Amino acid sequence: MRAMVYHGPTKKSWDEVPKPVVIDDTDAIVRVDAVTICGTDLHILKGDVPTVEEGRILGHEAIGTVEEIGPGVKNVKPGDRVLISCITACGACRFCREGSYGQCLGGGGWILGHRIDGTQAEFVRVPFADTSTYAVPDGVTDEQMLMLADILPTGYEVGVLNGNVGPGDVVAVVGAGPIGLAAILGAKLYSPGHIVAIDLAESRLDAAKQFGADLTINNGTDDAKAMVAELTGGLGADVAIEAVGVPATFELAASLIRPGGRVANVGVHGEPVTLHLEELWIRNVTITTGLVDTYSTPTLIRLIQGGSINPARLVTHTFDMDQFEEAYDVFSRAGETGALKVLVSS
Numbered sequence: 613m614r615a616m617v618y619h620g621p622t623k624k625s626w627d628e629v630p631k632p633v634v635i636d637d638t639d640a641i642v643r644v645d646a647v648t649i650c651g652t653d654l655h656i657l658k659g660d661v662p663t664v665e666e667g668r669i670l671g672h673e674a675i676g677t678v679e680e681i682g683p684g685v686k687n688v689k690p691g692d693r694v695l696i697s698c699i700t701a702c703g704a705c706r707f708c709r710e711g712s713y714g715q716c717l718g719g720g721g722w723i724l725g726h727r728i729d730g731t732q733a734e735f736v737r738v739p740f741a742d743t744s745t746y747a748v749p750d751g752v753t754d755e756q757m758l759m760l761a762d763i764l765p766t767g768y769e770v771g772v773l774n775g776n777v778g779p780g781d782v783v784a785v786v787g788a789g790p791i792g793l794a795a796i797l798g799a800k801l802y803s804p805g806h807i808v809a810i811d812l813a814e815s816r817l818d819a820a821k822q823f824g825a826d827l828t829i830n831n832g833t834d835d836a837k838a839m840v841a842e843l844t845g846g847l848g849a850d851v852a853i854e855a856v857g858v859p860a861t862f863e864l865a866a867s868l869i870r871p872g873g874r875v876a877n878v879g880v881h882g883e884p885v886t887l888h889l890e891e892l893w894i895r896n897v898t899i900t901t902g903l904v905d906t907y908s909t910p911t912l913i914r915l916i917q918g919g920s921i922n923p924a925r926l927v928t929h930t931f932d933m934d935q936f937e938e939a940y941d942v943f944s945r946a947g948e949t950g951a952l953k954v955l956v957s958s
Contacts, residue, residue, distance in 0.1 A: 615669045615733030616936050621659035624670065626936050632729065632737035637684030640741035642676035642696060646754045646957045647731050648927075649943045650698075650762055651789065652880050655857065656725075660882025664726055671732030672698040672724040673761030675754055678745075679735070687742045694745040696731055696738055698722060698762035699906045703743035714903040720744065722903060734933065734958065746909055749917060755955060756916050759794070759923035763953070764912055766878060766904040767794030767855070772802065773908070774900040775851040775876035779803040782844050784836075785825070786865045787855035788816035790926055790952050791878055793823045795853045797921050800824045806843060810836050810864070815950040823925070831864070840868050847871070854878060859885040871895040878902075926953045933958050 617627045632641055650673060656664050674696045678688055688694065701708050702718025714721055720740055724730040729737065738744055748757050772795055777783055781804045785792045788811035796807055808827045809820030817828040827843065829836045840849055848870035854862050857879025863886060865875050875897060892899075915921045928951050931939040939954045946952070 613734040614933065615729070616671065616940075618656060618664060618666060618668045618670050620666045622657060624657060624940070626934075629669065629733070631735050634680060634682045635737065636739060637682040638740050638742065639682045640678050640685055640688055640738045640745070641680040642674070642694065642736050642738055642745075643679050644674050644676045644731060644734055644736055644958060645693070646676075646758055646955055647671055647674040648758055648761070648953050648955055649732070649940060651791065651857075653725070654944055655880050655882055658882060660880065661726070668725065669729035669733050670725045671730035672722065672726065673758060674731035674736065675748060675758050675761075676736070678741075681741060685741045688745055693748040695748060695757050695760055695909075696724070696736065697744055697746065697906050697909065698724065699744070699904060700724060700739055701743045702740050708743070711907040712905050713907065714905045732936065732956075746913065749913065752913070752916055753924055754957070755924035755927045756922065758955060759926050759953065760909055760912055760916075762904065763790045763794045763926070764797070764923050765906045765908045767791050768798035768912065769904050769906075769908050770878045770900075770902040771795035771853040771855065771876050772798035774902055775853055775874045777802045777804055777851050780805040781850035782806045782808065782840070784808045784810060784840055784849040784852045784865070784868045785820070785855060786810045786852060786861045786868070787879065788813070788820040788825075788828075789855065789946065792853070792855035793819060793926060793952065794923065795855055795878065796820060796823045796825055797923060801915075801920065808840060808843070808849065813947045815947070819952060836864060837867050844870065848873060850874070851876065857881050859883065863888070866892060866897070866899070869895075869897055871897070873897055875899045927955045928952045929954045931956045
């Protein structure tokens, strides 16, 4: 089969590799029907995630059709169309029992495209298939469902829920890429007073308006801190969601917050960040971090079915499997191409 293989920082290629086989009783082999690229994949290619070994198949988001199952799989059968979650859950360890699947001690967590071969391939082995896949319901499109593999639950759980967004809040979202836009979609469910989107790319700020931002700020030309202060009577935002993963955006998010406010860091950081405790300690600021657990996925599926959210709008470009290199090129140059999420289908 063909797969997108990591060969060290800045190096990847669409290679011929062996098709995966069932290893453990709880495995499923899934034929990939649609897959996408994540900002985390770009972090890996930058060398920000050194735990990813050379030769690893990239990717942790996909929809596919189950082809084969191990003898221990009970709820998934060949022919089922499933969402492959970015988080694998053994379902039995301490953290899985608490719903903290990202911290799974039983061999799960974020492993696809990280510690084991991932989804950017024609076939993928999915461990713990019963607790790590979700049936694709009737009436939900591939574009909608694929956004539930990672970015929608990530923006919702690590941004909106960790940030404790509530009615009337002023929410500043630093970074209007896919995760930031997913956070905007999730925040809208809680009736905030204002959502402020901050980015350097006008194309992404335009997208933020379409997704529900009330105010957009180009931090390359405007003073975000001053504009948020003006909006809030000098207090600052109730919640700041960091959705990029570089030092400057985290420090900006922390500077935007009011006394007693919350900073929810979502971005994947590849280098140290300065934490200005000399300024923050006296202001009762709460800072949260987190890897998505995907406990919200069933809720988000129901919200899509009910029409409350439509994440399909995040898909801006579509490609065939043999165009995977082109898909990466377009996605990595999002400031020029306007790409939010790409869909690669078989």
